[in-house]
Amino acid sequence: MQTFFSEDHRYHFPQAELSGGQFVTPYERPSRVEFVLSRLKERGLGDIVAPPGADLKPARRILDEGFLRFLETAWDEWKAAGMKGEVIAAGMPTRRQRHDRIPRNIDGKVEYYCHASETAITQGTWRAALSSLASAQAAQRAVAGGARAAFGLCRPPGHHATSDQYGGYCFLNNAAVAAEMFRLDGAARVAVLDIDFHHGNGTQDIFWRRGDVLFASIHGDPLDSYPYFAGFADETGEGEGEGCTLNVPLPPGTGYGPWSAALDDLIARIRDFGAEALVVSLGVDAYKDDPISFFRLDSPDFTDAGRRIGRMGLPTVFLMEGGYAIEQVGVNTVNVLEGFLDA
Numbered sequence: 001m002q003t004f005f006s007e008d009h010r011y012h013f014p015q016a017e018l019s020g021g022q023f024v025t026p027y028e029r030p031s032r033v034e035f036v037l038s039r040l041k042e043r044g045l046g047d048i049v050a051p052p053g054a055d056l057k058p059a060r061r062i063l064d065e066g067f068l069r070f071l072e073t074a075w076d077e078w079k080a081a082g083m084k085g086e087v088i089a090a091g092m093p094t095r096r097q098r099h100d101r102i103p104r105n106i107d108g109k110v111e112y113y114c115h116a117s118e119t120a121i122t123q124g125t126w127r128a129a130l131s132s133l134a135s136a137q138a139a140q141r142a143v144a145g146g147a148r149a150a151f152g153l154c155r156p157p158g159h160h161a162t163s164d165q166y167g168g169y170c171f172l173n174n175a176a177v178a179a180e181m182f183r184l185d186g187a188a189r190v191a192v193l194d195i196d197f198h199h200g201n202g203t204q205d206i207f208w209r210r211g212d213v214l215f216a217s218i219h220g221d222p223l224d225s226y227p228y229f230a231g232f233a234d235e236t237g238e239g240e241g242e243g244c245t246l247n248v249p250l251p252p253g254t255g256y257g258p259w260s261a262a263l264d265d266l267i268a269r270i271r272d273f274g275a276e277a278l279v280v281s282l283g284v285d286a287y288k289d290d291p292i293s294f295f296r297l298d299s300p301d302f303t304d305a306g307r308r309i310g311r312m313g314l315p316t317v318f319l320m321e322g323g324y325a326i327e328q329v330g331v332n333t334v335n336v337l338e339g340f341l342d343a
C-alpha cells in the first residue's frame, strides 16, 4: 500500500494548547507522524511518496470560500493588528447571538471561524493544512486510479473541520474532500467510516443533507467527551441526507468487544447503502493509553479492525486523523493497514 506524506506538516507546530486551564505543548504535534513513518518503514508497508500540491477546486465544492480565505490570511491579519502571540480564539458566537454577520476585526473573525479554542493558527498553519490535504488527495487519486487502497499520512488532521469552522486540531476536512473527489470521479455512493475516538463533527456537518455520502462514526459519548455538542445517536441527517448519518456513541471504558460489534454494525450499514468507495478517518486514539480519550482498545485490536474493514472489499482511502499515545500511534496505525491488507 502506498503512503502519501508531505514534510510540510512541520510548518504547523503551535507553541501551546489551552488544556485544563494551562498552556501545554499541543497533543497534536509533529512527532506523531514521525512515529507512524518509522513504523511504516520498519514493516515495509510500501512506498512513501510526496504528493503534488493541493488542488483546491474540489475542496471549494464543499468548503466555504470566505473560510478558505480566512485560513490563508488569518496569521498576516493577526500580526498586522499588532497581536503578539499565536492566533487563538477567545470566544465564539453562542446561543441567541448573531451567526449571520462576519466581523471585520480579525479578533472577531477568528471567533467566527473557530469552534474550539485549543487550536491555534501559526505562521505556517495554512501551508501545513494544504500539504495535509494534498496527501489525502494523492491517496484518493491512487485509489480512483485502480489501487485497492492508499494511505494519506495527513497532519494536521481534518475530521473536526466543518465547511466554515476549524477546531479540534483540524483546518481542512481531508476526508470530506476525498469523498467528494470519489463522487466527481463517478462513484454514485461513497461512505466515510470514522473510527477516531472523537466524533467527526466536521464531516457529519458537511454531508448532513446529502444522500450520496454516508457518514458513519464510532466515538466517545459526547456527554463525556469532545466535541460535546455533536455525535449523539439521534443525529441521522436531514432532507435527502436523512438516514445517511450514523452515530454510535460509547461510554468511558469501552473495550474491543462492544467497539467491534459497533464496527460490524456500521460495516453492514455501509454495505446496505451500496457504497462504491470508502474513506476511513483513521484515528487511533481509541487506544487504551491515549492521554485524551477513554476507550480500551489494545494494539492487536487495531489489526483486527483493519481486517474487518478489508473484508468489505471496497476501494479504500485511509486518512490519518487523531491518536496521541505518541509511541503507539505508529504501531496502531500500521496495524490497521496491515489488518486491511491481510483480509
Ligand SMILES: [Zn+2]
Binding pocket: 196, 197, 198, 283, 285, 321, 322, 323
Ligand atoms: Zn480524535
